[in-house]
Amino acid sequence: MTASIDHTHASDLQSWVESANLPGSDFPIQNLPYGVFCGAGDATARIGVAIGDHVLDLLACEAAGLLDGLAAAPACTRSVLNELMGVSAEERTALRHRIVELLAENASDDMRDQVQRALLPVADVEMLLPAEIGDYTDFYASVHHATNVGSMMRPDNPLLSNYKYVVIGYHGRASSVVVSGTPVKRPSGQRKAPDADMPEFGPSRLLDYELEVGMFVGPGNPLGEPVPMTNAEDHLFGLCLVNDWSARDVQVWEYQPLGPFLGKSFATSVSPWVVTLDALAPFRVSAFDRPDGDPQPLAHLDSTQNRSHGGIELTLEVWVQSLRMREEGIEPMRLSRGNFSDLYWTAAQMIAHHTSNGCNLRPGDLLASGTVSGPDKGSRGCLLELSWRGTEPIDLPTGEELKFLRDGDELIMRGFCEREGFARIGFGECRGTVLAAG
Ligand code: MN
Numbered sequence: 001m002t003a004s005i006d007h008t009h010a011s012d013l014q015s016w017v018e019s020a021n022l023p024g025s026d027f028p029i030q031n032l033p034y035g036v037f038c039g040a041g042d043a044t045a046r047i048g049v050a051i052g053d054h055v056l057d058l059l060a061c062e063a064a065g066l067l068d069g070l071a072a073a074p075a076c077t078r079s080v081l082n083e084l085m086g087v088s089a090e091e092r093t094a095l096r097h098r099i100v101e102l103l104a105e106n107a108s109d110d111m112r113d114q115v116q117r118a119l120l121p122v123a124d125v126e127m128l129l130p131a132e133i134g135d136y137t138d139f140y141a142s143v144h145h146a147t148n149v150g151s152m153m154r155p156d157n158p159l160l161s162n163y164k165y166v167v168i169g170y171h172g173r174a175s176s177v178v179v180s181g182t183p184v185k186r187p188s189g190q191r192k193a194p195d196a197d198m199p200e201f202g203p204s205r206l207l208d209y210e211l212e213v214g215m216f217v218g219p220g221n222p223l224g225e226p227v228p229m230t231n232a233e234d235h236l237f238g239l240c241l242v243n244d245w246s247a248r249d250v251q252v253w254e255y256q257p258l259g260p261f262l263g264k265s266f267a268t269s270v271s272p273w274v275v276t277l278d279a280l281a282p283f284r285v286s287a288f289d290r291p292d293g294d295p296q297p298l299a300h301l302d303s304t305q306n307r308s309h310g311g312i313e314l315t316l317e318v319w320v321q322s323l324r325m326r327e328e329g330i331e332p333m334r335l336s337r338g339n340f341s342d343l344y345w346t347a348a349q350m351i352a353h354h355t356s357n358g359c360n361l362r363p364g365d366l367l368a369s370g371t372v373s374g375p376d377k378g379s380r381g382c383l384l385e386l387s388w389r390g391t392e393p394i395d396l397p398t399g400e401e402l403k404f405l406r407d408g409d410e411l412i413m414r415g416f417c418e419r420e421g422f423a424r425i426g427f428g429e430c431r432g433t434v435l436a437a438g
Pocket of ligand 1: 139
């Protein structure tokens with residue numbers, strides 16, 4: 001079942017936390033994403049909800065009795081989101097409804113006084129990884145990305161024949177998933193120039209980012225029990241932004257025959273706030289409209305619900321600020337703007353495919369979409385495509401040319417959902433600065 005639209009999505013709903021009502025705020029009361037934070041000088045990791053420029057501390061709410069009667073209340077007192085991700089969709093929705101009661105404009109003065117004590121300015125907290133990620137899987141769900149990259153690597157055969165049947169993915173590395181703001185050191189690895197006889201080992205020269213959407217698994221499935229398409233979204237908690245940093249020179253040399261490995265596993269950044277499926281309910285759209293001539297998905301990857309509402313209208317942007325731009329006080333420049341709904345495969349299809357062999361998913365597992373690239377050049381989700389493997393450099397306002405990432409470059413990813421008649425909701429940011437190898 002897809003989460004439904006209810007009173008918590010009403011566009012005229014306002015919060016007594018004034019900053020949440022400002023136009024352009026990523027975190028109005030209709031959003032309420034979850035994250036994990038610790039306060040300045042206080043190392044205790046706690047679960048919080050973003051509201052305007054504040055964080056609502058759920059541990060403090062629970063201690064004050066504000067979550068009484070909710071089945072999800074104990075899970076709100078933990079130091080990671082895994083247990084909360086594992087509660088049923090009904091319990092999660094009940095928690096959302098309670099949080100709206102606490103923060104809505106019509107809350108009583110007494111209620112506001114109590115909730116006020118559990119509110120912290122986001123500027124005073126440090127955001128941590130939202131979950132203990134047991135497994136991380138990265139898909140390859142953009143047919144535009146797959147075709148562009150394929151045409152560089154195999155000009156005669158860009159899109160392999162399995163692509164329109166199999167939701168292509170690989171097992172990524174969970175231990176190197178880091179939260180937004182963590183610097184990323186340029187990796188070293190084996191790389192081999194096309195005309196060289198031998199590979200050499202050294203710092204990557206073709207460091208790239210990949211703009212992706214992360215999907216945190218909610219309730220898991222037992223080993224041996226595939227999740228059918230009709231229930232797939234019951235196993236999805238929410239979405240975040242992902243930067244799948246990629247060393248292209250390492251990747252090209254190592255990827256055959258078993259796929260990505262060290263060219264990817266040195267770091268993956270995630271945004272700290274997880275936007276729930278409930279919050280995304282107003283922004284559901286049909287799955288990718290397959291052009292004439294494309295096969296329809298096999299039955300185990302198809303459902304009428306998925307065809308009509310499997311997609312999510314989510315605008316995604318990438319911005320860059322080089323070291324020199326920072327030194328000269330020049331604001332970040334936008335590199336691309338794409339949309340999650342341009343993907344060939346939906347989140348439900350990723351879950352159904354992943355579990356179709358009986359593989360078990362667990363609460364807090366991270367699935368990433370693969371690079372989100374759209375049909376036009378301005379929507380390409382990585383530098384490999386944007387600079388066409390370095391042959392079409394991007395001009396920065398300083399006069400610098402960007403082909404691949406240089407030391408000191410900061411990458412900023414942003415995401416937001418907009419639809420007429422509903423409040424805009426945002427994902428915040430996923431940031432990372434490249435450090436020199438060493
Ligand atoms: Mn990727």
